Amino acid sequence: MEWNKNGLLPLDWFKQMRSHSPVVQSEGNGIWNVFKYEDVKYVFTNYEIFSSQGSPSSEDPLESSILRQDPPKHRQLRKLVSQAFTPRVIESLAPKIQSIADSLLDEAERKGRMDAVADLASPLPITVIAEMLGVSIEHRETFKAWSDALVGDHPDAYYACQREMSAYFADIAEDRRRHPQDDLITKLVQARIENEHLTEMEIIGFCILLLVAGNETTTNLISSAMLAIDSLPEVRSQLLEDPGLIPGAIEETFRYFSPVQLMFRHVKQDTDLRGQKLKQGQFVHIWMASANHDEEVFAQPERFDIHRNPNPHLGLGSGIHYCLGSQLARLESKIAIETLLRRFPDFRRDRSAELVRQESTMMFALKELPIILKS
Numbered sequence: 001m002e003w004n005k006n007g008l009l010p011l012d013w014f015k016q017m018r019s020h021s022p023v024v025q026s027e028g029n030g031i032w033n034v035f036k037y038e039d040v041k042y043v044f045t046n047y048e049i050f051s052s053q054g055s056p057s058s059e060d061p062l063e064s065s066i067l068r069q070d071p072p073k074h075r076q077l078r079k080l081v082s083q084a085f086t087p088r089v090i091e092s093l094a095p096k097i098q099s100i101a102d103s104l105l106d107e108a109e110r111k112g113r114m115d116a117v118a119d120l121a122s123p124l125p126i127t128v129i130a131e132m133l134g135v136s137i138e139h140r141e142t143f144k145a146w147s148d149a150l151v152g153d154h155p156d157a158y159y160a161c162q163r164e165m166s167a168y169f170a171d172i173a174e175d176r177r178r179h180p181q182d183d184l185i186t187k188l189v190q191a192r193i194e195n196e197h198l199t200e201m202e203i204i205g206f207c208i209l210l211l212v213a214g215n216e217t218t219t220n221l222i223s224s225a226m227l228a229i230d231s232l233p234e235v236r237s238q239l240l241e242d243p244g245l246i247p248g249a250i251e252e253t254f255r256y257f258s259p260v261q262l263m264f265r266h267v268k269q270d271t272d273l274r275g276q277k278l279k280q281g282q283f284v285h286i287w288m289a290s291a292n293h294d295e296e297v298f299a300q301p302e303r304f305d306i307h308r309n310p311n312p313h314l315g316l317g318s319g320i321h322y323c324l325g326s327q328l329a330r331l332e333s334k335i336a337i338e339t340l341l342r343r344f345p346d347f348r349r350d351r352s353a354e355l356v357r358q359e360s361t362m363m364f365a366l367k368e369l370p371i372i373l374k375s
Helices: 011-020 037-045 073-085 087-092 094-111 116-121 123-133 137-150 155-178 184-190 200-213 216-231 233-241 243-257 326-343
Strands: 023-025 032-034 113-115 262-267 271-273 276-278 283-287 370-372
Touching: 023 276, 032 037, 037 271, 037 283, 073 087, 073 184, 073 200, 087 094, 087 326, 094 113, 094 116, 094 123, 094 326, 113 116, 116 123, 116 216, 116 326, 123 137, 123 184, 123 200, 123 216, 123 326, 137 155, 137 200, 137 216, 155 184, 155 200, 184 200, 200 216, 216 233, 216 243, 216 326, 233 243, 233 326, 243 326
Parallel strands: 032 283
Antiparallel strands: 023 032, 113 370, 262 283, 271 276
């Protein structure tokens, strides 16, 4: 398949590392890398040894977010927003998501083509999470630029957007203290844990994480699913014949492409992992993208199989850090792909444009995906 041939996904490297160096320390920075499914899941779920805990003194608000917390604080923070992501709440968003998808594709139809990333896969989830948070979708392009910078490989851009986002959300949080609304930011401002309000840094960190996690993963999931459908005629024909297969195709996209390629932890206490001695204070990269292609768990992992069952992928994490917005990502992607196939069953990728990944080790993200909607 084309995404293997042009190096978009380093599947051969993952296979080599699983076979010969499943737990290995990088030269230079000393970071441990974990590649096999069993080990990745172990690190994910064993927070007493492999910690997510950020630095409380850091000026990076994400260090205070739920992403960088261990229990009990993680449990307390997650509980604050979990009611916004219950199955009932998420399902109630379906008409809104459908309306957004239709509107975006109406605009694309007028042009006869679109960049699937900029014109569908990105604006759909950004619009949904922006409305949940209570921020203006007028800044949609800015939100996308911030999201890309936060998951990218350029530290200067990362810290610049952190400063911009911190100022932006601090102003909104102050406004919600004075003028409460029915949105997530108001709930965060008013929330109490053990009779104490969240700190300014915790509120900002929550907002940044929800905005980025609420769109980046889903954007990449939708665009990757479109790439697979375009590249595999048998998949397209099966989905057109039976749209009920789309949820399975989305799960296989989570596995095969792994929108989030890796996460990191630090070692809280000396431990052994597959014969290697990991020391307290060292950092660990857990390669979910490699785990999702582990031959010991997935038969023919190099094959994109929408009928794969079971499909215990780690594309949404595992354990206490399993993605809070997993059902929202699934619903948005399902509606986007259903609507696209119903309206433009013969859509095809413009192969005059080269497929290029965003400069992000953490995410699998296409810079653009030019699509011709009709012949």
